[in-house]
Amino acid sequence: MLQFRRMYSQVPSKPVIGFVGLGQMGYPMALNLVAKGGATSFVVYDTSAPVAERLAAASGAGLVTVAKTPSEVAEACDVVVTMLPAGPHVRDVYLHASTGLVAGLARAGRKNALLVDSSTIDVATSKDVARAVESAGSVMLDAPVSGGTLGAEAGTLTFMVGSPNAQTFNTVKDRILVHMGKNIVHCGTVGNGQVAKICNNMMLGISMIAASETMNLGVRLGMDPKLLAGIINTSSGRCWSTDTYNPCPGVLPNVPAARDYTGGFGTSLMAKDLSLAVSAAHESKSTVTLGAVAHQIYNQVSSQKEYKTKDFSAVYKWLNDNSDK
Amino acid sequence: MLQFRRMYSQVPSKPVIGFVGLGQMGYPMALNLVAKGGATSFVVYDTSAPVAERLAAASGAGLVTVAKTPSEVAEACDVVVTMLPAGPHVRDVYLHASTGLVAGLARAGRKNALLVDSSTIDVATSKDVARAVESAGSVMLDAPVSGGTLGAEAGTLTFMVGSPNAQTFNTVKDRILVHMGKNIVHCGTVGNGQVAKICNNMMLGISMIAASETMNLGVRLGMDPKLLAGIINTSSGRCWSTDTYNPCPGVLPNVPAARDYTGGFGTSLMAKDLSLAVSAAHESKSTVTLGAVAHQIYNQVSSQKEYKTKDFSAVYKWLNDNSDK
Amino acid sequence: MLQFRRMYSQVPSKPVIGFVGLGQMGYPMALNLVAKGGATSFVVYDTSAPVAERLAAASGAGLVTVAKTPSEVAEACDVVVTMLPAGPHVRDVYLHASTGLVAGLARAGRKNALLVDSSTIDVATSKDVARAVESAGSVMLDAPVSGGTLGAEAGTLTFMVGSPNAQTFNTVKDRILVHMGKNIVHCGTVGNGQVAKICNNMMLGISMIAASETMNLGVRLGMDPKLLAGIINTSSGRCWSTDTYNPCPGVLPNVPAARDYTGGFGTSLMAKDLSLAVSAAHESKSTVTLGAVAHQIYNQVSSQKEYKTKDFSAVYKWLNDNSDK
Amino acid sequence: MLQFRRMYSQVPSKPVIGFVGLGQMGYPMALNLVAKGGATSFVVYDTSAPVAERLAAASGAGLVTVAKTPSEVAEACDVVVTMLPAGPHVRDVYLHASTGLVAGLARAGRKNALLVDSSTIDVATSKDVARAVESAGSVMLDAPVSGGTLGAEAGTLTFMVGSPNAQTFNTVKDRILVHMGKNIVHCGTVGNGQVAKICNNMMLGISMIAASETMNLGVRLGMDPKLLAGIINTSSGRCWSTDTYNPCPGVLPNVPAARDYTGGFGTSLMAKDLSLAVSAAHESKSTVTLGAVAHQIYNQVSSQKEYKTKDFSAVYKWLNDNSDK
Incomplete structure (x- = not known):
């Protein structure tokens, strides 16, 4: 069995939060997180720049910055949430040699970042990516959702979360997920969120x-x-x-x-x-x-x-x- | 759609009750009915005469008579419950030209008898037999059960009952089924007990x-x-x-x-x-x-x-x- | 396993041949049998009398007689072919107490008749009916076909035949089936024609x-x-x-x-x-x-x-x- | 639809031939190719070096060289056959940034090499890899086999070949595949070998x-x-x-x-x-x-x-x- 380190990621009291993937689910989730997440600074990325600009415009002045690549998001943020259509997109957003999140963490010398993937993808990709993030000194949790676009808009999603330990789960739940969802379940180690879903x-x-x-x-x-x-x-x-x-x-x-x-x-x-x-x-x-x-x-x-x-x-x-x- | 007559079967306050089919389910069901059913006279039949004799011996002295054929049961009884393994047995017990229940009703000139089939069988056979019973001036209800042998022994079976009308259902429920089961559901017309099951x-x-x-x-x-x-x-x-x-x-x-x-x-x-x-x-x-x-x-x-x-x-x-x- | 008697049915050199069931398949099959079967006398029955009359009219003058029941066909014929839609029809045509083929055999005191059922039905019904025919002193073979209405018209059907013995199979094949089909296969004992099909x-x-x-x-x-x-x-x-x-x-x-x-x-x-x-x-x-x-x-x-x-x-x-x- | 260039790969009259993947299928295939393929020089690679050495020892003195990576094989060879267990292995052998075949082609400045993948893998991976090879100026054909280890040993495999054009198919068939198989079928464009299989x-x-x-x-x-x-x-x-x-x-x-x-x-x-x-x-x-x-x-x-x-x-x-x- 895959063993993830029992590391503890401290999140600053006023973290910079990132969001990658502003589609039908991601956009309303990000809106809720900006509105209720308590952060003073957000950095977002989407393959469609106009969509990202629209989110920034819909938020308070200066609150949301639009990045040009996922790696720019990782460079700037303490916590990043990703919401992508399928496994290959997740692999690309996290692991692309120059524009991926892990590349950004490395470039910024950032350790102990919290990356939360809410995409619904295959277990194998989820675990592969989590291992790569861990090798880079940070933590990835898988946290796929149910509840659809209505739940995303209302902030009532269910999150099924795989986390290397309970402490990290609690941190992510209380600081991040609670602003987008209502029912947040710890399903065991990384990858188990996908399994449960x-x-x-x-x-x-x-x-x-x-x-x-x-x-x-x-x-x-x-x-x-x-x-x-x-x-x-x-x-x-x-x-x-x-x-x-x-x-x-x-x-x-x-x-x-x-x-x-x-x-x-x-x-x-x-x-x-x-x-x-x-x-x-x-x-x-x-x-x-x-x-x-x-x-x-x-x-x-x-x-x-x-x-x-x-x-x-x-x-x-x-x-x-x-x-x- | 099959239309059964909306006839009303009056059951005497002290009816004679029959039971055909004393297998793993039927035997404990019959025991409960004898013990709690309030009748002063029972007539039973099984293809194994020793089993029928055993039931009679286990009941109070003189309470239960053993018949030699299903038709003898029908001749003697106001209400008959049947509990048989499969469709062909039901067809035989009800419709056999000389030994069947319907033949017995005819021989005795009995009308308005209540026949309750608790076997689990195909819908087509159930409706066929019910029509033959109706032609003979009596009423058949299908009342298959769930709950297994434990439920049969404890008298906690669920009965799913198809009845030509609510009045007949209530009569059968209150006078007969309640002594063998706990949950007794009216599923509509004859045959619908089988459908529900x-x-x-x-x-x-x-x-x-x-x-x-x-x-x-x-x-x-x-x-x-x-x-x-x-x-x-x-x-x-x-x-x-x-x-x-x-x-x-x-x-x-x-x-x-x-x-x-x-x-x-x-x-x-x-x-x-x-x-x-x-x-x-x-x-x-x-x-x-x-x-x-x-x-x-x-x-x-x-x-x-x-x-x-x-x-x-x-x-x-x-x-x-x-x-x- | 079911054991049919190894009886031998002698077919007269000029047999009277019957046919019951003149539907989409049966009608053209019967036409071929009348045209090529070498009999000087045919008796047919169908639930639709006009269809039977049409067949008689389409044949040579006086060659085909229309019967009022299947039992009349059995009374008159040495060999009877049946072609019916499903098991219940076969049961009825063969076993009906007054109008069935077996009742006709009994009424005429006829033994050793050859009954050939070309219907496609369930194995159990086929074997049941064959047993009843055998008890009446005659023989039933099951001989379902493939080839469709085109094959029926062209006389090129495939017959899959269950027969109590090879001799009876050969008799039925050479005297009857060869006039309606091209490929005639012995599949073993009675019922096996259905199994093969x-x-x-x-x-x-x-x-x-x-x-x-x-x-x-x-x-x-x-x-x-x-x-x-x-x-x-x-x-x-x-x-x-x-x-x-x-x-x-x-x-x-x-x-x-x-x-x-x-x-x-x-x-x-x-x-x-x-x-x-x-x-x-x-x-x-x-x-x-x-x-x-x-x-x-x-x-x-x-x-x-x-x-x-x-x-x-x-x-x-x-x-x-x-x-x- | 994917369009591969209609390029023509000339194979020298005495080509250097490579083989990657010497498992239960690959080993006997490579043996046949060495014995009958007419090349004077072979370069092979397997993740297990002893297996590769065994193949070299079993061949004529000096005929077969063992490479340390797939890329070394590509650097040295005009034609390379690969036989691997599954899609991820194919992706790795062809596309690994430093040790893959494509990296080797680039390092050697080699163009117009013929790469023949006989693995049975998913169509998507096959087409992805073929595109990468084409971008590097060479050609990949998919050529999965049937016939099992017995066919591999006897040289009687069936090859189902996807090729960008008929000329390349014919070249690969006559110069390479014919030495390992008997039935070699052109299934259309690259990827279609996998589809047919x-x-x-x-x-x-x-x-x-x-x-x-x-x-x-x-x-x-x-x-x-x-x-x-x-x-x-x-x-x-x-x-x-x-x-x-x-x-x-x-x-x-x-x-x-x-x-x-x-x-x-x-x-x-x-x-x-x-x-x-x-x-x-x-x-x-x-x-x-x-x-x-x-x-x-x-x-x-x-x-x-x-x-x-x-x-x-x-x-x-x-x-x-x-x-x-």
């Missing part, structure tokens, strides 16, 4: 398809969907996908199924997370037969024009699509 | 395999199983199979996983229920891809010497069996 | 989906489909679905893929055969995971308006449907 | 499981396996896995099934190729449901002690393992 989301993806198959079967056999959901929810078939986020229209109010599957967690995001789970299973020689079938179902659903922008509970509708009942 | 159990079978794959994946990737279960159980992956009946040893006390998967609900019973679900899906042109894969997994597991008598959560162990971790 | 068609259904997934994957990754098919067909991935009936348009001429999947073997027929295979697997405690997934895929495809009348190779198109490539 | 092997992996499920089902239902295989092989279920490599013992001589599944193509190699197929499907948004289930089945089988060293047709045995028939 893909495990939960694989369980969720399978459950949602199972709930869709079950509700569809019952309805076609003549049962009232609310009655069926009520029976399952007080019995051993109960799960979050049946009692809180039921995919069958008419069972629950205020869920995507009640508004033609708009909003929520997109089918392609579920396909991505299931792909990460299947890959991690291959690496660890684990068998995930239902996980793999769920992955293919979300692959197919999310590739269709009608479903690619819908909530992942739309698999219920897809099961019925164009069918003669 | 296979829907719940398909959801359960898929969830249990999903929970096993997920816990196994997380553990192999280095997470503590209790920590992982805790995270899932407060997140969107939560289900009965993770929070109440977790298949990974060490997570919960007092579950089959804590005692090498002894006791509980056997792998072959789950295979049977999934087979009923897959068949019902075919009949109703429903797609149940995960249900079908779950069925095959329980088929394979339950055919192996080591697993055929184990609880269905043993699929967790099977995923790891003989593997080099 | 569902085994071949399960293999076929899986292979066709596999060929579709493979061709689709290769094309999306940039390969020319003809080149890819050529490589597979000279390598270990070769199968009938790639080298003779390739589902990818442009690879082969004169296959359904070359004409928008019209003609051929319908998606719902494949769904039916896979359902029989999955049920037989459950009965025999066999694991057929890929067979079960293939069944669900054909269930879903065949329930969609756009695909329900298409050839089963249209699963290739379904994989791409509505997708953004 | 994973497509064929996905088709093969699915077919082999399907053949195993089918033969097992038929045998359990009472059919003679040779008879069943004969019927399938003359019908539409026919495939290489049934007619040439049948997994059921007793059907064919001289296949792994006839010798307890020893020899042949290992279960873990099939698991690896299916993993590559599933990943490529995800990248290209292709749905491969059966491919994904086949991957999980081989994952599970190959992780078990009893099966990890067996031929991939042993999935037939695994389906029956420990079962009560």
Whole structure:
């Protein structure tokens, strides 16, 4: 097993905080962190400079500086949060020989920086990057989120955090994450944030398809969907996908199924997370037969024009699509 | 849709009650019904006469009579409960031209009898038999159970009841089922008891395999199983199979996983229920891809010497069996 | 194992031949048998009397008589061929207490009749019915076909025949089946015709989906489909679905893929055969995971308006449907 | 689509040939190339120096030189063949900043070298590396093989070759590959060798499981396996896995099934190729449901002690393992 040093990173009382990756999730997260994080100085970077400028403009005068590379962010900051689309971007932002965060730390002679990666990526990349950061004398934590863009905007995200030790976890939680999220969980060592996220989301993806198959079967056999959901929810078939986020229209109010599957967690995001789970299973020689079938179902659903922008509970509708009942 | 008459069956204040099928479930159910059912006279039948005699001997003197055929039971009784292994047995016990229950009703000129089938069988057979009973002027309800032999002995079964109307449901519930079970649910019209049961159990079978794959994946990737279960159980992956009946040893006390998967609900019973679900899906042109894969997994597991008598959560162990971790 | 008697049925040199079930397959089969079968007298039955009258009219004057029930056919004939949609119809046509074939045999005191069932049904029903026929002193063979309506019209069907012995097989082959088919295979004892058919068609259904997934994957990754098919067909991935009936348009001429999947073997027929295979697997405690997934895929495809009348190779198109490539 | 330059690499009449990766496949391939390749000078590299020395000793005196790094091989050679376990090794051998092949080409100022990668890896890595080689003024072809260690020793491998143009393909085929293989196929542009291989092997992996499920089902239902295989092989279920490599013992001589599944193509190699197929499907948004289930089945089988060293047709045995028939 990978052993990370039990080092302690002291964060100054008025740290300079950096943020790399200002996309649909990163932008509102950074806004919250600027507004509530208590720092007097921020440095941000995005591949799109106008987006970074927009964030700076939206913040108080002089509070946010725009950097030209991730390495400039690392040179200037005590703490850096990154929020990127996939593993290769994380590798590039952290490890690029000239423009990466680690290169910046080296250039500035900075040690004991705290780097927090909130991207959802494969476990192997997360651990590789963490080792490189550690070799450079700093610490990386993986802290992927759930809660979507609404949670990012409201500052109510869940963070699943892998940290080399409890002290560092507590520091990052209290000084940084609490300003962007509500539920912040320590999942063990570095990389375990990713493990917890893909495990939960694989369980969720399978459950949602199972709930869709079950509700569809019952309805076609003549049962009232609310009655069926009520029976399952007080019995051993109960799960979050049946009692809180039921995919069958008419069972629950205020869920995507009640508004033609708009909003929520997109089918392609579920396909991505299931792909990460299947890959991690291959690496660890684990068998995930239902996980793999769920992955293919979300692959197919999310590739269709009608479903690619819908909530992942739309698999219920897809099961019925164009069918003669 | 099938329409059953909204007839009302009056049950005498001191009814004669019959019971057909005294197997592992039926025997303790009948014992409870005799002990608590308030009837002064019972007539029972089983293909094994010694078993029926044993039940009579175990009851108060003269309370229970042993019949030679199901039709003799029907001739004598106001209410009959049946508990049989599979569809063909139900068809035979109810419809056999000379020895069946319906033949007995006809012979005795009895109308408005209440027949309650607690077997878990296919929906089509259940509705067929109910129609034949109705044609004979009586009423059949389907009332499959969950809770296993422990629930049968303790009188704490859950009954999922399909009834032609609420009045008949209430009569059967208050006069009969309440003496054998704790949770008695009206699922709609005749046949819907079976629908509710296979829907719940398909959801359960898929969830249990999903929970096993997920816990196994997380553990192999280095997470503590209790920590992982805790995270899932407060997140969107939560289900009965993770929070109440977790298949990974060490997570919960007092579950089959804590005692090498002894006791509980056997792998072959789950295979049977999934087979009923897959068949019902075919009949109703429903797609149940995960249900079908779950069925095959329980088929394979339950055919192996080591697993055929184990609880269905043993699929967790099977995923790891003989593997080099 | 089931043991059928090694009885020998002598067929008169000018037998009276019966045919029950004049649907899309049965009608052209019966026409061929009348035209080429050498009998001077035929008796036919169908649930639709006009269809039976049409067959009689299409044949030579006085050659074909229309019966009012299957039992009338059995009373009059030395040999009877049946071609019915599913197991319950076969059970009814053979075993109905008053109008069934066996009742007719009994009424006429006829022994040693040859009954040939060409329906595709479940193995259990086939063996049950064969036993009942044997108890009545006659012989039933199961002889399901492949080749579709085109093969039925051209008289080029393949018959997979289960027979109690080789002699009876040879008699039925030479006197009856050769007039309707080209390839007539003895598969062993009664019931094995059904076994051979569902085994071949399960293999076929899986292979066709596999060929579709493979061709689709290769094309999306940039390969020319003809080149890819050529490589597979000279390598270990070769199968009938790639080298003779390739589902990818442009690879082969004169296959359904070359004409928008019209003609051929319908998606719902494949769904039916896979359902029989999955049920037989459950009965025999066999694991057929890929067979079960293939069944669900054909269930879903065949329930969609756009695909329900298409050839089963249209699963290739379904994989791409509505997708953004 | 990726466009490689249509450059022409002239190979001297007496080229210096390099070989990197002398494992179970690479060692016998290199031996054949040295023995038959017509070069007067070879340079080889392996991470294990003793293995490289052994190859040099086994060849004629002075014919083979052992290099200390891949870059030394590139500095000295006109043509280099690489045979490595997986994508990361290929990336490292080709692209390592100081010890990689491309670094060696640069150091030597060498242009128009021919690099031939026979590893089986993911398409994306193959194309990435090819682009880097092209930027350095040389050419990389992907040329994965099938045929196993026996084919490597006998010089009868099949090469599936992606080449920027036909001329380069012909040069590499006639001067290099023909000495190690028998069947050398041009699959189109660079990367397509990998595509052809994973497509064929996905088709093969699915077919082999399907053949195993089918033969097992038929045998359990009472059919003679040779008879069943004969019927399938003359019908539409026919495939290489049934007619040439049948997994059921007793059907064919001289296949792994006839010798307890020893020899042949290992279960873990099939698991690896299916993993590559599933990943490529995800990248290209292709749905491969059966491919994904086949991957999980081989994952599970190959992780078990009893099966990890067996031929991939042993999935037939695994389906029956420990079962009560």
